[in-house]
Amino acid sequence: MRLLAIFIKDFRSIREQQLPADGLVVLFGANSAGKTSVLEAAVELLTAASSRRVDPGEPEDVPATGTVLFTLPDAHISGSQGAELYKALLTGEHAYGQAWNELAPDAADPLRGKTAGDAREWIASRLVEAGRAGLLPDREILARSVLDPAAAVFTAGSDDVYMHASASRLPGDVIDAVHRIAADTDHDDVLWRIADSLATRQSARIGPGADRDAISVAFPPVIVLDGDPEALSAELVKVLPVIHNRLWYSHVPGYAPTYFLGGAQVINFDIEPGFGLPGGLIGPSGLLESAAVASQEFAPGHYYFDDWLEQRSDSAEAEVVVDFEPYGQAAVWSRVRRSIHATAAVIEEEANRVAPGFLRDQGQIGVEVLPVSVWGPENRRIRVTFKGRDGWHRDLRVVGAGTARWAAAAVQLACRRLAKGRQVVTDQDGAVISDRAAVRDLVAAARAQPLSQATVRLEPADAPGVYVIDEPEAHLHPAAIASVRAWLEDLAGTATPVLAATHSPMLLDTDSHLATRVLVLPGDGGTELQALTGIMDGRLAGAASELGITKGDLLLMTRLAVFVEGPHDVIVLDEWFGNELRDAGIRVFPAHGGDNFQELVTTQPGVVGSEIIDAMGIRIAVISDRSPNRVGPAVKRLLSEAERAGREVTHVSLSEEDILFYLDEQVCRNDAPDFPGWHAAQGAYRSAPRRDRKDRPWKKWVSETYRLELSPENIGRLAAECKRQGRIPPEVIQIIKQLTALAASTRTNTNARTS
Numbered sequence: 001m002r003l004l005a006i007f008i009k010d011f012r013s014i015r016e017q018q019l020p021a022d023g024l025v026v027l028f029g030a031n032s033a034g035k036t037s038v039l040e041a042a043v044e045l046l047t048a049a050s051s052r053r054v055d056p057g058e059p060e061d062v063p064a065t066g067t068v069l070f071t072l073p074d075a076h077i078s079g080s081q082g083a084e085l086y087k088a089l090l091t092g093e094h095a096y097g098q099a100w101n102e103l104a105p106d107a108a109d110p111l112r113g114k115t116a117g118d119a120r121e122w123i124a125s126r127l128v129e130a131g132r133a134g135l136l137p138d139r140e141i142l143a144r145s146v147l148d149p150a151a152a153v154f155t156a157g158s159d160d161v162y163m164h165a166s167a168s169r170l171p172g173d174v175i176d177a178v179h180r181i182a183a184d185t186d187h188d189d190v191l192w193r194i195a196d197s198l199a200t201r202q203s204a205r206i207g208p209g210a211d212r213d214a215i216s217v218a219f220p221p222v223i224v225l226d227g228d229p230e231a232l233s234a235e236l237v238k239v240l241p242v243i244h245n246r247l248w249y250s251h252v253p254g255y256a257p258t259y260f261l262g263g264a265q266v267i268n269f270d271i272e273p274g275f276g277l278p279g280g281l282i283g284p285s286g287l288l289e290s291a292a293v294a295s296q297e298f299a300p301g302h303y304y305f306d307d308w309l310e311q312r313s314d315s316a317e318a319e320v321v322v323d324f325e326p327y328g329q330a331a332v333w334s335r336v337r338r339s340i341h342a343t344a345a346v347i348e349e350e351a352n353r354v355a356p357g358f359l360r361d362q363g364q365i366g367v368e369v370l371p372v373s374v375w376g377p378e379n380r381r382i383r384v385t386f387k388g389r390d391g392w393h394r395d396l397r398v399v400g401a402g403t404a405r406w407a408a409a410a411v412q413l414a415c416r417r418l419a420k421g422r423q424v425v426t427d428q429d430g431a432v433i434s435d436r437a438a439v440r441d442l443v444a445a446a447r448a449q450p451l452s453q454a455t456v457r458l459e460p461a462d463a464p465g466v467y468v469i470d471e472p473e474a475h476l477h478p479a480a481i482a483s484v485r486a487w488l489e490d491l492a493g494t495a496t497p498v499l500a501a502t503h504s505p506m507l508l509d510t511d512s513h514l515a516t517r518v519l520v521l522p523g524d525g526g527t528e529l530q531a532l533t534g535i536m537d538g539r540l541a542g543a544a545s546e547l548g549i550t551k552g553d554l555l556l557m558t559r560l561a562v563f564v565e566g567p568h569d570v571i572v573l574d575e576w577f578g579n580e581l582r583d584a585g586i587r588v589f590p591a592h593g594g595d596n597f598q599e600l601v602t603t604q605p606g607v608v609g610s611e612i613i614d615a616m617g618i619r620i621a622v623i624s625d626r627s628p629n630r631v632g633p634a635v636k637r638l639l640s641e642a643e644r645a646g647r648e649v650t651h652v653s654l655s656e657e658d659i660l661f662y663l664d665e666q667v668c669r670n671d672a673p674d675f676p677g678w679h680a681a682q683g684a685y686r687s688a689p690r691r692d693r694k695d696r697p698w699k700k701w702v703s704e705t706y707r708l709e710l711s712p713e714n715i716g717r718l719a720a721e722c723k724r725q726g727r728i729p730p731e732v733i734q735i736i737k738q739l740t741a742l743a744a745s746t747r748t749n750t751n752a753r754t755s
Contacts, residue, residue: 001070001071001072001081001082001085001218001219001220002022002070002071002072002073002495003021003022003068003069003070003220003466003497004020004021004022004069004070004071004153005018005019005020005021005022005068005069006018006019006021006041006042006045006046006066006067006068006069007019007066007067007068007069008038008041008042008045008064008065008066009065009066010065011037011041011063011064011065011066012034012037012041012527013034013037013522013526013527014034014037014038014041014526014527015525015526015527017038017526017527017528017529018529019038019042019499019518019529020516020518020531021042021068021069021466021497021499022497022514022516023492023497023498023514023515023516024488024489024491024492024498024500024510024514024515024516025497025498025499025500025515025516025518026500026501026502026507026508026510026515026516026517026518027039027499027500027501027502027518027520027529028501028502028503028507028508028517028518028519028520029519029520029521029522030521030522031503032522033520033521033522033527034520034522034527035470035501035520036470036501037527038501038520038527038529039468039470039499039501040064041064041066042466042468042499043222043224043468044063044064045064045066045067045068045158046068046219046220046222046466047219047222048158048212048213048216063158065157065158066157067155067156067157068155068156069153069154069155070153070154070155070156071152071153071154072085072086072149072152072154075149075150075152076149076150081218082149082218083116084218085215085218086116086149086152086163087115087116087119088210088214088215089154089161089162089163089207089208089210090116090119090120090123090147090163090207091108091111091112091114091116091119092107092108092111092207092208092210093210093214094210094211094214094215095108095208095209095210095211099111099207099208100123100126100207100208102130102190103123103126103127103130103190104126107126110122111123120144120147123143123147123207124140124143124144124147125143127139127143127190127191127194128140128143128191130189130190130191131187131188131189131190131191131192132187132189133181133184133186133187133188133189133191133192133195134177134180134181134184134191134192134195135180137177138177138180138181139177139181139191141173141174141177142174142177142178142181142191142194142195143191145165145170145171145174146165146170146194146198146204146206147206150169151165151166151169151170152164152165152166152169152206153166153169153203156212156219157212158212159211159212160209160210160211160212161209161210161211161212161215162205162206162207162209162210163205163206163207164203164204164205164206165194165198165203165204165206166202166203167198167199167202167203168202170198175198177195178195178198178199179195179199181195182195182196182198182199182200194206220464220465220466220497221416221465221466222465222466222468223412223416223465223466223467223468224468224469225405225408225409225412225467225468225469225472226405226469226470227396227401227404227405227406227408227409228408229383229384229395229396229397229404229408232384232396232408232411232412233380233381233382233383233384234379235412235415236347236367236381236382236384236411236415237379237381237382239415239419240340240343240344240347240382242419243343243346243347243415243418243419243421243458244339244340244343246418246419246421246422246423246458247339247342247343247346247423247456247457247458248339248342248343248443248456308336308337308340308381309335309336309337309372336369336372340369341369344367344368344369344382345367346418346457346458347367347411347414347415347418348365348366348367350414350417350418350460351365351367351407351410351411351413351414352364352365352410353414354410354413354414354417355406355407355410356406356409356410356480356483356484356486356487357483357486357487358406358476358479358480358483358484359386359403359406359407359410359483362388362389362403363386363387363388363389364386364387365384365385365386365407365410365411366384366385366386366387366393367382367383367384367385367411368382368383368384368385368393369381369382370382370383383395383396384396384407384408384411386399386403386404386407396408400475401474401475402474402475402476402480405474405475406476406484406487409469413463413491414460416463416465417460417461417462417463418458418460419463420460420461420462420463421458421459421460421461422458422459422461423439423456423457423458423459424456424457424458424459425439425442425443425454425455425456426454426455427442427453427454428453428454442454442456443456462494462495462496463496464494464495464496465496466496466497466498466499467488467491467496467497467498467499468498468499468500469488469498469499469500469501470500470501471501471502471503472484472488472500472502472504472507473502473503473504473506473507478506481504481506481507482506484507485506485507485509485510488500488507489510489514489515492514492515493514501520509585516531516532517531517532518530518531518532519531519532558585558586558587558618559584559585559586559618559619559743559744560584560585560586560587560618560619560620560621560739560742560743561586561587561589561618561619561620561621562581562586562587562588562589562621562622562623562739563588563589563590563591563620563621563622563623564588564589564590564591564622564623564659565590565591565592565623565624565625565659566590566591566592567590567592567712568658568659568660568710568712568715569588569590569623569659570588570589570590571712571715571716571719572659572660572662572663572715572716572719573588573659573736574588575716575719575720575723576719576722576723576728576732576736577736580736580740581736581739581740584739584740584743584744585743586739586740586743619648619650619742619743620642620647620648620649620650621649621650621651621652621739621742622635622638622649622650622651622652623652623653623654623735624651624652624653624654625653625654625656625657625658625659626653626654626655626656626657635651635653638651639651650739650742652735652738652739654731654735655731656678657682658678660678660699660710660715661678661679662728662729662731662732663678663715663718663719663722664722664725664727665677665678666727667718667721667722667725667727668708668718670721671708671709671714671718672706672707672708672709674706674707675706675708676706681702681705681706682698684705685698685701685702688701
């Protein structure tokens, strides 16, 4: 399942908004704009369960309403979870007995037991035969296309799940058929209604719905990274047996299962005279699956059982403890099973491997099984610690809040990866063993003989889910925030949606292609969500003061600083490429004259020599006009000083003497019919008597002579018209491509270069 979006409706201040749910989604906005409410609504809609904050002053707890939009990329892979879900929706397995009844009475009966392919063919044939709207070839191609999982999107509400055909996912010839069928309004049948919906609303519901509860296992789990140590300990107690059994459990037909670990709980039971152990505790699905327990003889009485413990035995195989007082003095000598300690060590190792970089730099995460005597009624069997540079292991409850939160997140991620992992067993020669009986023997050897050369390990696997975190920057210094940003980007790269709400510009400053920034704005009509397109979207700059983002914060999001000769260059480039430049994190600054380029290095410390600019990782580029006598010396000085400072400056030279020369001449003539063209106007200016040029710079002379207004406003209007007509010169387009590629590349301290 791949999430696309979450539609939230009528929840607190949110009336009806769409939240992207693919990749890394970063919510930001002013305080009380509604960011946390958006996250809570998303969690509720994804889990179909409430876990949000409750206002005791509200007369009733109003649930979040809306839908989750998703696709099934693996629906074409036989046996996959997506294929099973697609089949269930197509055939109406969980549709309350109402599957395709509009096509045939009791249609659920012939569909029952069919493969997805056979069901598609059966339904497509009935759709074609169900009416006469449109031509037969159009009906056939549409009927088969709308049932294709590649053309489908799915919506899940709180109760039902539906399949929809999306017009944007259908080929052009199918869309043509859609419009021809929809135009035949003399007939009304199921396929005509599908075509009409596709033509008018770009989407059409296909088939019956399904009970969401019946297919809830297909939905990704939601993991809230709140760093609560108590909740983490409880979660570890639940997940450790799952990981333990993936690592150690081996079941071979004809043999008793070995090393199975049940839930962390104490079972107490009575044995009466003449009876053995209660039958519910023995067998493949029971708690006591050890042959050692089954073979023990017990006197009548009251017994306690906890399969996390084992007792000393004369055999290599330790026996599970049955007779002991809960969490007090055991009737026989006992200890926590060694395989449990080994599992905790595996979790610890994986947690340190996947932890954010700042944590690995500061110390080490520990996962410890507590002594039995302190387990207590709260069932606190495991704790997570952090060992800092001082060498002390401290419980997460007493370390810094930022460290504790992200250590807990690393443990949560490690547990999910291991719970989906694959058992790998190798013999003393390092060869991987696949035979189940041989695996059983080697697992026993690895557990009972510490010096055995056989190894048992888990190969972690990506474990898709939805990770949700509010203010990930809390209690962290800037370097740690940057580390967390990289961690979230990597997590999103494993096909795992990450929803984060933040106030930190550093978390907005991500260049991951998987990232979507969502501006959360309060308004009279309720909370509004605006997805931004790039690193420095204009709406971000416009809302900066309201969000508390300073000019320095915006500068932190700059990848490349481009210096041009003057304001006219800025106007034209912004009109033509503003969105592309902002998306790439490029800011354009005027030098107010080409001969001022040298000021970038001659002022103290100068932009090029600034350690601040260097530390921020901002690269520098210069775009100059073709003016060798005026601009050339200044650019040459700039490049020379940059090389001496060991800084990289990219120089791009235009082939024309002014940015205005790139404004299309016909567009300009539409505004000023007497305008002869830029080069002709320049020649006329140079040939004009000196007295006509006195006190009239070239641009002013052109404006007055040809009535071509060259105010900043009109230059912007002319540039916009050039863009509308598709008349942007290829030379300038190529320059922008070069600069965006430069902004995306890793910054290096190479010498200055000219292109």
